[in-house]
Amino acid sequence: MNEFDLIRRLTRALPTNPGVVVGAGDDCAVLEPGGPDRLLLFKTDAVVEGVHFLADAPPEKIGHKALARCLSDIAAMAGTPSAALVTVGLPRGFQADWVEAVYTGLNALARRCEVAIVGGETTTSPGGVFISVALLGWVPRGQGVLRSGAEAGDAIFVTGELGGSLAGKHLDFEPRLAEARWLARHFPPHAMLDISDGLASDLRHLLSASRTGAELLGAAIPISRAARLAARAGSGAKPALLAALTDGEDFELLFTVASRDAVPLLDAWRKQFPGLPLTCIGKITAGEGIALRDKHGTRTLTDHGYAHFA
Amino acid sequence: MNEFDLIRRLTRALPTNPGVVVGAGDDCAVLEPGGPDRLLLFKTDAVVEGVHFLADAPPEKIGHKALARCLSDIAAMAGTPSAALVTVGLPRGFQADWVEAVYTGLNALARRCEVAIVGGETTTSPGGVFISVALLGWVPRGQGVLRSGAEAGDAIFVTGELGGSLAGKHLDFEPRLAEARWLARHFPPHAMLDISDGLASDLRHLLSASRTGAELLGAAIPISRAARLAARAGSGAKPALLAALTDGEDFELLFTVASRDAVPLLDAWRKQFPGLPLTCIGKITAGEGIALRDKHGTRTLTDHGYAHFA
Numbered sequence: 001m002n003e004f005d006l007i008r009r010l011t012r013a014l015p016t017n018p019g020v021v022v023g024a025g026d027d028c029a030v031l032e033p034g035g036p037d038r039l040l041l042f043k044t045d046a047v048v049e050g051v052h053f054l055a056d057a058p059p060e061k062i063g064h065k066a067l068a069r070c071l072s073d074i075a076a077m078a079g080t081p082s083a084a085l086v087t088v089g090l091p092r093g094f095q096a097d098w099v100e101a102v103y104t105g106l107n108a109l110a111r112r113c114e115v116a117i118v119g120g121e122t123t124t125s126p127g128g129v130f131i132s133v134a135l136l137g138w139v140p141r142g143q144g145v146l147r148s149g150a151e152a153g154d155a156i157f158v159t160g161e162l163g164g165s166l167a168g169k170h171l172d173f174e175p176r177l178a179e180a181r182w183l184a185r186h187f188p189p190h191a192m193l194d195i196s197d198g199l200a201s202d203l204r205h206l207l208s209a210s211r212t213g214a215e216l217l218g219a220a221i222p223i224s225r226a227a228r229l230a231a232r233a234g235s236g237a238k239p240a241l242l243a244a245l246t247d248g249e250d251f252e253l254l255f256t257v258a259s260r261d262a263v264p265l266l267d268a269w270r271k272q273f274p275g276l277p278l279t280c281i282g283k284i285t286a287g288e289g290i291a292l293r294d295k296h297g298t299r300t301l302t303d304h305g306y307a308h309f310a
Numbered sequence: 311m312n313e314f315d316l317i318r319r320l321t322r323a324l325p326t327n328p329g330v331v332v333g334a335g336d337d338c339a340v341l342e343p344g345g346p347d348r349l350l351l352f353k354t355d356a357v358v359e360g361v362h363f364l365a366d367a368p369p370e371k372i373g374h375k376a377l378a379r380c381l382s383d384i385a386a387m388a389g390t391p392s393a394a395l396v397t398v399g400l401p402r403g404f405q406a407d408w409v410e411a412v413y414t415g416l417n418a419l420a421r422r423c424e425v426a427i428v429g430g431e432t433t434t435s436p437g438g439v440f441i442s443v444a445l446l447g448w449v450p451r452g453q454g455v456l457r458s459g460a461e462a463g464d465a466i467f468v469t470g471e472l473g474g475s476l477a478g479k480h481l482d483f484e485p486r487l488a489e490a491r492w493l494a495r496h497f498p499p500h501a502m503l504d505i506s507d508g509l510a511s512d513l514r515h516l517l518s519a520s521r522t523g524a525e526l527l528g529a530a531i532p533i534s535r536a537a538r539l540a541a542r543a544g545s546g547a548k549p550a551l552l553a554a555l556t557d558g559e560d561f562e563l564l565f566t567v568a569s570r571d572a573v574p575l576l577d578a579w580r581k582q583f584p585g586l587p588l589t590c591i592g593k594i595t596a597g598e599g600i601a602l603r604d605k606h607g608t609r610t611l612t613d614h615g616y617a618h619f620a
Contacts, residue, residue: 010413017393034348037344115325119335121317121355122316123358128435130435136352
């Protein structure tokens with residue numbers, strides 16, 4: 001059973017109440033705080049030694065990653081993060097300096113994003129280090145972006161470059177908070193998420209939530225330098241395009257806008273965020289699944305992204 | 311370095327922002343949601359295999375405990391819980407039925423407390439199972455109870471009976487949500503927390519936050535049947551009173567009220583919650599530390615409760 005099957009099974013009949021606007025299944029939960037202006041965003045995520053980082057990774061980067069993953073989900077809803085709680089599981093005999101360095105990295109990112117760290121729990125974890133972050137954020141009513149609003153004809157965009165994150169980016173990526181808020185104000189996406197499981201897998205999540213299909217242009221997909229370098233490593237290496245489609249932990253924004261917005265968006269983006277590529281990689285279709293168009297023709301994309309329990 | 315020293319070191323200079331009413335150091339963080347009526351409570355906590363439960367514990371009870379621990383912290387602030395996110399770390403080769411049973415126990419408690427479960431993350435955890443719960447709640451402005459308000463002369467109360475929780479109660483205790491809200495409305499506590507590290511240790515937390523001392527009456531401390539049974543086990547057993555003072559995971563409320571409220575509170579409590587004992591165990595003093603009065607006289611209590619990294 002992979003992670004997605006398990007989550008489907010566990011989320012079939014979750015308890016709910018009238019305060020829930022969006023429950024399980026999107027990037028964040030959306031809750032009703034009362035008051036006329038804004039909605040509450042709520043997200044939690046964990047990083048585990050041996051899964052999301054290796055024991056010899058720089059502790060500052062581990063702390064950065066633990067918070068950045070949650071921030072990326074707030075970005076995916078076009079929200080503004082506000083406060084986080086951090087639960088750290090530590091083996092007996094841990095080094096206090098190491099834990100403090102984790103917090104140094106986490107706190108530096110929190111300060112830059114104006115996020116308050118409002119509690120620090122620690123617990124013994126005989127099996128290894130884990131860091132679980134819970135994050136609250138806000139989004140103006142009417143500006144939150146779900147996964148479910150894509151419409152046939154929409155242009156599909158992705159920020160940054162994809163693939164090869166394990167070479168380093170997964171530990172020091174920047175959550176796209178400012179970019180997402182700018183989008184929500186100027187070119188409201190119909191649907192958006194952050195790419196954590198890989199483009200192919202996460203696009204499927206967006207399509208499934210929106211009950212649409214997609215056609216991708218193979219030549220348009222922005223491939224990272226890390227993925228290109230890895231592809232040159234030898235005959236057994238993953239081709240670079242496949243890496244961009246299926247490698248996990250890109251933490252870039254994937255979103256759709258009305259097709260008439262596509263060109264004005266690209267023009268405005270270049271002025272607003274000159275250092276970060278924005279690429280149109282295809283369009284939403286009325287069908288099902290993902291068609292990949294390249295020089296060999298059009299084929300159905302069957303490669304799933306990275307699934308945690310695959 | 312024990313848990314408390316580490317937390318002190320980590321929480322010296324946490325990032326903050328204007329939305330924070332109470333940061334690290336109390337039972338929950340308190341946040342400003344805007345709006346005139348209420349404040350937001352935010353708490354996270356984790357249970358770890360081999361630390362908070364054994365591998366052969368009934369999975370329903372593990373799920374119950376994971377949520378109940380956070381609920382108990384919302385109770386300690388006299389709040390009402392609203393929505394939770396659950397992060398589960400699972401070894402490779404986990405049994406889906408086992409995970410579903412964890413959720414069965416967690417969901418049953420959530421339904422009873424009208425808590426929505428708004429997301430379920432799972433991740434691989436090579437070292438063993440952990441479950442991290444993040445919980446939001448609300449408290450009417452002016453009714454939240456912190457640890458820091460105890461005043462010399464206050465009567466100290468505790469709900470239920472203490473000690474011996476490891477014999478079973480730690481897996482199926484009931485968070486004292488209704489009791490705490492009733493208290494806040496009818497006999498507003500000056501200070502309150504939930505006992506998780508043991509009476510002696512948690513009372514110290516309350517006294518330290520309130521800059522006061524306490525005098526406990528040894529004979530008044532309500533000792534659980536489990537602690538009495540364990541004390542009879544043999545010559546090496548922990549005396550029952552010591553167990554009530556120092557065993558962890560009672561998850562009862564410890565609070566102080568003005569001394570003039572003590573008798574009316576006991577009368578009203580018996581009518582309102584006939585099934586749950588409420589006991590006055592001593593008084594707040596202007597001094598420092600905890601004095602224990604029993605038939606042998608008065609002595610300074612030096613026994614700390616259970617500290618996770620001790």
